[in-house]
Amino acid sequence: MPSKMSSGKTPSDCPIRNPQASDAEAFISQFAEPGVLLAAWCETELPVRGEEHEGMKAAEVKSALAENDAKPQVVRALATAAVPSQFLVGRTYDPFTKTFSTIKKPAAAFEDPRVYMGQLDLYRSCGVIDDRFEPALYPEDDPYPLPRMAFVGIHIRKQATDRKYKGQPKRIITATAVIPSRKAGETWRMLGWSNIHPHWEHYTRAKSNFHASNYPLHTQEGQGEMQxxxxxxxxxxxxxQDLSDELDGLPYALMIDGHASRRVWPGLHNNKQGLSPDLDDPRLWLPGSGLPASWKPVSIIRMNCAQAEMPRLVSVIEKLKNGTTKPLKTSSDLYYPEDRPEGHPWFLFTEPRNYGKKRHGQWKTRWRADPGKASKNADERKENELNSPWYSMTTREITPMYTRDGYEREALAVAAARLSHQALSWSDRTRYPAPLHAALQMDLGHPQFRRSEPKDPESLEILREARGGDA
Known part of the structure; x- marks a missing residue:
């Protein structure tokens, strides 16, 4: 892979063209065939500070390294050719020894999680909806039956504030629709949409068009935050509204992150339930406000993964088939509040990967952990509690809202949990259900994301939680 690819500057609503784009198209044309979806598996390495950067300030070095990073430029060139890509780092740099080391192939394939996860994410980029979703959402003798319906995920965030532009930053919006077949056993579809390229297309095409274009510039008309x-x-x-043509009468449920989009639709706030829209507020009350009834979602499923706002699982009471109850300290199931108030949410808990038999975190903090004692004499040894697994259960809040008659809130909550469990590009559950997760990944994979991602702590926390706690 080249260490640098130069790119020209064009208006934000036009795809970027660079000299390497034509080379990529020429290479891809050797393999392109009707009905064949191409994907690129790429190796790269992160640019590091070298002799050429001596005497430069830290900010200048950072900018120079960003310009030399081949990955975002190759992503754009391949996206222009409508080819999804996946990158793996093949060589790493140790800043202390100032040496490079090549990542070696493990003895067994299952010992290489980077490749495994990368391949799963490449499938997601290809818009693959495999046959897990049919039995997951429509199993035989399902106690939570659903009609054949689509699920749509909407991801919204604000760009980083930039002093070069006046007014408020633009908002980035990406969306994904998972559409089942009309009959069991047939092919499902996954469509994508973005406000940079506002057309519903096959997910791969929508993602490519999104990645081949620049993020929109900040508005310079002096519009404020509310506008x-x-x-x-x-x-x-x-x-x-445009999605109705693609669904052809098929109902759909809309999934959003209520924490990330709370400034968009006031009608989704807890303290606004039962109230009428505020005529002095310029915002839409709900996502489908003003649309014909047949074009509106049958339910708006509000997700919340912000752990600071979630209840912590201490214990749950599970009812057994024989009528007795059993207290549980950990669980990965879906629960609702015992008194079940009107419009109540459901909570999906998940045991972390490092879950073990011992739960020191249930009784004490790390400050009170016993460091233990090492000894050649087994009778004198004491366990080092700091080495034991310390973890917290993760929680998702699932709240179906404004649900249309004929659709059960409980069945929709179960469907959202199942769509989180059947991860598109992860070996475990994702924080978001599959449609919302795929919409988020469209944004995270954009070549400009690291230069335009939000910098304020609140937005960064939303993204961190959505990624599963990763920084």
Whole structure:
């Protein structure tokens, strides 16, 4: 892979063209055939500081390394050719020894999680909806039956504030629709949409068009924060209106992160339930406000993965088939509040990977952990509690809202949990259900994301939680 690819500057609403794009298209044309979907598996390495950077300031070095990073440039060239890509780091640099080391192939394939996870994510980039989703959502003798329906995920975030532009930053919106077949056993579809390229297309094509274009520049008309969020709501309503042509009468449920989009639709706030829209507020009350009833979602499933706002699982009472109850300290099931108030949420708990038999974190913090004692005499040894697994259960809040008659809130909550469990590009559960997760990944994979991602702590926390706690 080349260490640098130069790119020209064009308006944000036009695909970027660079000299390497034509080379990529020429190479890809050797393998392109009708009905064949191509994907690129690439190796790269992170640029590091070298002799050529001596005497430069830290900010200048950072900028120079970013310009030399081949990955975002190759991603754009391949996206222009409508080819999804996946990258693996093949060589790493040790800043202390100032030496490079090549990542070696493990003895067994299952010992290489980087490749395994990368391959799963490449499938997601290809818009693959495999046959797990049919039995997951429509199993035989399902106690939570659902009609054949689509699930749509909407991801919204605000770009980083930039002093070069006046007014408020633009909002980035990506959306994904998982559409089942009309009959069991037939092919499912996954479509994508973005406010940079506002057309519903096959997920791979939508993702490529999104990645081949620049993020929109900040508005320079002096519009304020409220106007930008109001515009984001209008963009989503346009997307839902256009989606009706793709669904051809098939109902759908809309999935959003209520924490990330709380400034967009006031009608989804807890303290607004039962109230009428505020006529002085320029924002849409709900995502489908103003649309014909047949174009509106049958339910808006509000997700919340912000762990600071979630209840911690201490114990749950599970009812057994014989009528007795059993207390549990950990669980990966879906639960609801015991008193079940009107409009209550469901909570999906997940045991972390490092779950073990001992739960020191249940009784004490790390400050009170016993460091233990090492000894050649087994009778004198004491366990080092700091080496034991310390973890917290992760929680997702699932709240079906404004659910249409004929659709059960409980069945929709179970469907959202199942769509989190059947991860598109992960070996375990994802924080978001599959449609919302795929919409988020469209944004995270954009070549400009690391230069335009939000910098404020609140937005960074939303993204961290959505990624599963990763920094």
């Amino acid at each position: 930008r969020w109001a515009q984001a709501g209008e963009d989503v309503r346009t997307a839902l």
